[in-house]
Amino acid sequence: MEVRDLLEHDLGHGQVDDLDTAPPLSLLTVLSQRSGIELDRLRCMSVAGWVPWLLDSLDDQIPAALETYAFQFSVLLPRHKRKIRTVARWRAWLPRQPINRACPLCLNDPADQAILLAWKLPLMLSCPLHGCWLEAYWGVPGRFLRWENTDPSPRAASEAITVMDRRTWQAMTTGYVELPRRRIHAGLWFRMLRTLLDELNTPLSMCGPYAGYLRHVWEGCGYSLRAGQSLWRPYETLDPAVRFQMLEAAATAIHLIESRVISPPGEQATLFWSEPQTEFTNGLPAKERMQEPINYWQEAVKAINEAVAEARHNPETARSLFALAAYGKRDSESLERLRAEFAQEGIPPEFLSHYELD
Numbered sequence: 001m002e003v004r005d006l007l008e009h010d011l012g013h014g015q016v017d018d019l020d021t022a023p024p025l026s027l028l029t030v031l032s033q034r035s036g037i038e039l040d041r042l043r044c045m046s047v048a049g050w051v052p053w054l055l056d057s058l059d060d061q062i063p064a065a066l067e068t069y070a071f072q073f074s075v076l077l078p079r080h081k082r083k084i085r086t087v088a089r090w091r092a093w094l095p096r097q098p099i100n101r102a103c104p105l106c107l108n109d110p111a112d113q114a115i116l117l118a119w120k121l122p123l124m125l126s127c128p129l130h131g132c133w134l135e136a137y138w139g140v141p142g143r144f145l146r147w148e149n150t151d152p153s154p155r156a157a158s159e160a161i162t163v164m165d166r167r168t169w170q171a172m173t174t175g176y177v178e179l180p181r182r183r184i185h186a187g188l189w190f191r192m193l194r195t196l197l198d199e200l201n202t203p204l205s206m207c208g209p210y211a212g213y214l215r216h217v218w219e220g221c222g223y224s225l226r227a228g229q230s231l232w233r234p235y236e237t238l239d240p241a242v243r244f245q246m247l248e249a250a251a252t253a254i255h256l257i258e259s260r261v262i263s264p265p266g267e268q269a270t271l272f273w274s275e276p277q278t279e280f281t282n283g284l285p286a287k288e289r290m291q292e293p294i295n296y297w298q299e300a301v302k303a304i305n306e307a308v309a310e311a312r313h314n315p316e317t318a319r320s321l322f323a324l325a326a327y328g329k330r331d332s333e334s335l336e337r338l339r340a341e342f343a344q345e346g347i348p349p350e351f352l353s354h355y356e357l358d
């Protein structure tokens with residue numbers, strides 16, 4: 001039975017095109033009853049099941065959605081230097097046109113040619129399992145027909161690309177990403193990646209003294225600046241070929257930061273360093289150098305700022321942070337005040353709804 005027939009005549013649902021994004025609960029319930037697969041698991045097979053980690057919402061009418069998603073973090077440019085953009089009708093990562101790309105090795109088995117939902121989003125260039133480029137194919141929703149290029153032999157992706165894509169895959173499948181310095185929540189990874197993609201698309205005239213970082217990255221991957229764009233448009237609506245170059249530039253940027261070739265001023269750039277950055281040296285061998293006293297207070301303020309940023313997406317962090325801030329506060333009035341302060345910082349109050357003092 002074809003998917004369309006099964007949906008329309010058997011399950012009473014006429015739309016095939018919303019299956020990947022937001023299938024209605026009634027349909028999922030019937031599918032769960034028929035297949036024996038739990039409802040929660042079925043839900044995670046659509047983009048709707050990835051809210052709020054991969055994206056804040058599927059509603060494209062939220063004002064300042066782009067600003068909230070892509071402009072609260074910074075990697076290549078200092079946060080205050082960036083121009084906040086607002087666009088009408090925007091949703092993170094969902095392309096205007098369907099993307100048909102797949103891994104030639106994953107599709108090697110003619111009996112099991114499953115098209116992964118992750119391949120339908122402009123998130124990865126390579127297959128995280130095989131390290132080869134995803135290739136374009138002709139197909140209908142949910143089904144592979146044939147490769148666009150007649151020679152589908154796998155092409156190995158660069159190390160920078162495979163490292164980035166494996167992290168994205170780890171975020172999607174485990175909910176966190178192991179970075180050199182520490183493990184971060186998947187929500188932070190996706191937002192940081194989207195931030196980086198936007199930074200790479202910033203006109204150089206707006207970057208002031210920091211334009212060199214962008215130039216360095218684009219030269220590093222051998223493409224024209226901003227992948228040849230002169231007008232700004234959000235990543236999701238860019239031409240697919242331009243998006244590939246943007247993703248490759250993001251991978252290159254991460255690689256350059258991680259190998260300490262560049263040290264950009266963005267707040268989250270240090271997440272890619274394996275060791276805390278040492279101060280500039282006076283040229284003497286290390287043992288003869290004066291030991292700089294560690295400024296614990298400064299370190300603590302930095303850690304709290306990072307925790308607040310993560311608490312906006314991670315209920316667990318939000319609760320830990322709240323427990324810390326509530327230390328010594330026993331009366332309901334001060335706790336309420338604290339809740340209001342957390343809400344003001346952009347931490348969703350529902351993250352704290354189950355919070356109880358012991």
Ligand SMILES: [Zn+2]
Nearest residue numbers: 103106127130
């Ligand atoms: Zn593969």
